[in-house]
Amino acid sequence: MARLVLVDDPADERLADYVRLRDVSLRRHLETEQGLFIAEGEKVIRRALEAGYRPRSFLLAERWLAGLADLLAAHPDVEVYVVSEALAEEVTGFHVHRGALASLHRQQRHTVADLLTLRRLVVCEDVVDHTNVGAILRSAAGLGFDGCLLAPRAADPLYRRSVKVSMGAVFSLPWARLEDWAEAVPTLRSAGFWTVALALSDDARDLSEVAAEAAADPGRRVALLLGTEGDGLSRRWVEQADVVARIPMARGIDSLNVAAAAAVACYAFGPAS
Amino acid sequence: MARLVLVDDPADERLADYVRLRDVSLRRHLETEQGLFIAEGEKVIRRALEAGYRPRSFLLAERWLAGLADLLAAHPDVEVYVVSEALAEEVTGFHVHRGALASLHRQQRHTVADLLTLRRLVVCEDVVDHTNVGAILRSAAGLGFDGCLLAPRAADPLYRRSVKVSMGAVFSLPWARLEDWAEAVPTLRSAGFWTVALALSDDARDLSEVAAEAAADPGRRVALLLGTEGDGLSRRWVEQADVVARIPMARGIDSLNVAAAAAVACYAFGPAS
Secondary structure: OOEEEEOOOOOOHHHHHHOOOOOHHHHHHHHHHHOEEEEEOHHHHHHHHHOOOOEEEEEEEHHHOHHHHHHHHOOOOOEEEEEOHHHHHHHHOOOOOOOEEEEEEOOOOOOHHHHOOOOEEEEEOOOOOHHHHHHHHHHHHHOOOOEEEEOOOOOOOOOHHHHHHOOOHHHHOOEEEOOOOOOHHHHHHHOOEEEEEEOOOOOOEEHHHHHHHHHOOOOOEEEEEEOEOOOEOOHHHHHHOOEEEEOOOOOOOOOOOHHHHHHHHHHHOOOOO | OOEEEEOOOOOOHHHHHHOOOOOHHHHHHHHHHHOEEEEEOHHHHHHHHHOOOOEEEEEEEHHHOHHHHHHHHOOOOOEEEEEOHHHHHHHHOOOOOOOEEEEEEOOOOOOHHHHOOOOEEEEEOOOOOHHHHHHHHHHHHHOOOOEEEEOOOOOOOOOHHHHHHOOOHHHHOOEEEOOOOOOHHHHHHHOOEEEEEEOOOOOOEEHHHHHHHHHOOOOOEEEEEEOEOOOEOOHHHHHHOOEEEEOOOOOOOOOOOHHHHHHHHHHHOOOOO
16 A cells, blocks of 8 residues: 555645646646656546656545545555545636545657658647547547647647546557648658648638548548637648648537537547558 | 717626626626626637627627627627727636627527437436537537537536637537436437447447447437536436446546547447538
8 A cells, every 4th residue: 555644734734746736837837846746636647647647746635535445555656645625626726526645757759750650640739728639639539649749839739638528548658749830841842741730711621521631541641730719720831731721610610629620620530441 | 880988987786697607607697697698719709690690789809899890780780899908808817818799688498398309319317517518519410410408507608618618619509408307318218219329348348339239220329428527427327228338448547528529429320421
């Protein structure tokens, strides 16, 4: 069994990894400086550990001990802070519905070069919402894409909310961050990708037609470019892409949410062959 | 111009419609009792008014007055509470990024009987997350479905967060709440719908095959059944449905988020003919 430590002081230094989990700018600094990220809920914590991420500590309410007993036993040197639900809420700044948190060592497991060897990628330009990044990773993985590249300003896949919404897909789907926004599309093209910008331009082709063209050429490697919430892809990326694809819209609706659009587009390209 | 009222006391009774917007259980009671709902952000407020919902009041920071001037002018009898951003945050309990809120009269615009005359419906069983309900309404509308039925326990489409995530689709897509969970599928079937349960059962057929069968029969009316987050559709609905369709999953991912699955399924059924 891991080492259980009862903590009843919200200012206890040992809880420093878990403070103010909803304060995005504080967390961004703290997690980068300390090299950590937070997983929330038994299922997601389990997937992080199964994927080989190393825990720094756990923070649990007592009633969650039994459900995580096997995981805690597998990490006998890691401290488990056992707290009341009220104290967990005071430290983290929100009600921890699923009762269990883990702080894990942050790792960058893949490089852009690794990603460029894969067959089908989603590429997030400035998708800044953690929920959307998490949902895109989950859908991309589930629908047979092989990895995700993120522009410099896109949200962090290891932020608590991204991890949770991805249901742990962020641990199994390779991803890496591009260093250079301006060179992203030329880099993908010279690596052999057919770059498909998903956008609602008037001169875009229907997504189903673009996907059928890709399906007719099984060797074709596809990079699906997804733009920011609100304004969509930058003009630069749209102009540099090999093709612009649009999802036809009905009833005067002007667009889909980017995570919904990503799911539709990944599905349209069909199962990996 | 509407009547501008400067308010600097967070306890001012006139702000009662806007208190604690993140407190779901308080809001549920308050909004039902008072017959109101909240729209957030200029674009969504504009769409609510264009759709004919009547405002009770507006709550704005001063710098948002100009952007909404035409709307305020069109409602000369409605009070506009002008507050500091700090006071808005104190009253509502969160930072109002988009600076403008409206309280509108709640209306139930469609009945279940109205919905049963339409051609393609999404039907939410116990989808309890407001973000998911909002996203499903937006995707269903944009992808050519005609309406949405909600089981008794599904989340409220007029809750602030649903409205916002739907980007106002909740105002244009007809929806209604089912009174009886147990009789929902038989009711749809006797109204002439082909009921398609979206689920990951082993004996489910591939979604693409099910959608192709529907497309081959242009007169066929489709009701797409979507289950709760986590556990998916109830066994009852799955067993009562005409067909069970699954989205094939890759990379060991066990499922998509329900809003992503809804978008994929609506897209798979193709544009309305």
